[in-house]
Structures are given as structure tokens and as C-alpha cells.
Amino acid sequence: MPDALEFVQLYVNFRAKEKPLYATKKFQTFCTLVLWNDLTKLSGKADVVAWLMRLATGIRNTTIFPEHPETTFIHREAVQELHRLLNTRQLLGTDAQTFFYLMQHVAEDKGLMQLDETQLDEYIPQEVLQQFLEDFIGGFCNLMQEVGFRASFPLDK
Secondary structure, three states: OOOHHHHHHHHHHHHHHHHHHHHHHOOOOOOOOHHHHHHHOOOOOHHHHHHHHHHHHHHHEEEEOOOOOOEEEHHHHHHHHHHOOOOHHHHOOOOOOHHHHHHHHHHOOOOOOOOEEEEHOOEHHHHHHHHHHHHHHHHHHHHHOOOOOOOOOOOOO
């Protein structure tokens, strides 16, 4: 996957070639195909999930609380940014706040935290986000295969 500067330059070059009215949608489609190409590699799913987790932990550092020394927590801001990036509002019909609360409830169901622990109000366990991303990427791959995508597409950057 390209780093941030390479990605920005790719977008600038793309915008220079395309008509403004359609450039954003075409670029989104292009990015979907780049993602698909990465996912169809041997360790593609794991690599994409790992990249998204690095992105989340880069937005806001992880935290370990003394009450939960075995669990690494991720701040709400990182979860909300992934919610925006993955467009889960449109896909799941949930706003960022509801999405975060659902993650907290999953964490409680897994015994990783209690909802009445006020010091954790702004956090979810990293394990919960990791599982969501694995399921989300798996669902994306299943959808792509259902609509006929089978292998990598040659892309002209």
C-alpha cells in the first residue's frame, strides 16, 4: 500500500487527468480496485487489517489501564476516524457514536471491560477493533467475489 505522500501525489495526478465532475467518484473506484488488488495477494487480508490497525494507533496512541494490564485500549477518536474512512455510516446505517457504543458493548460481552468503568468511557479494547476489521474486510472480500471479482486487476496509475 502506498504511503501518505505517494497517495496524495497519486490523487493530484488523477485529478489532473479527469474531469472535475467525475474525478472523486472515479478515484474512489480506483482506490477500491487498489484495495482489492492488495486483498487478493497471499497475505492480503491480514496485511490490510494490520495497516488499518497501524492507522488507528497512529491517530491516537494506545493505552493500558492498571485495572486491565493484559488489555490494550484504543481511544474513541481513532475508532471514529476509521468509521469515517471505511464509510461505515453508509454501509451499516450507524453514526460514529452508535458505532463506538456497539464496540463497547461487544467488549463488555467478551468480558474485556465493564460499561460502568468511567475511566474507559472513551476507549475500546484493541482486540474488539481488530475483530471488527477482520470481519469487515472479510465481508468486503465476499461481496467483491459475489459480484464477480476474482483476481487482481491491472491498474494504470
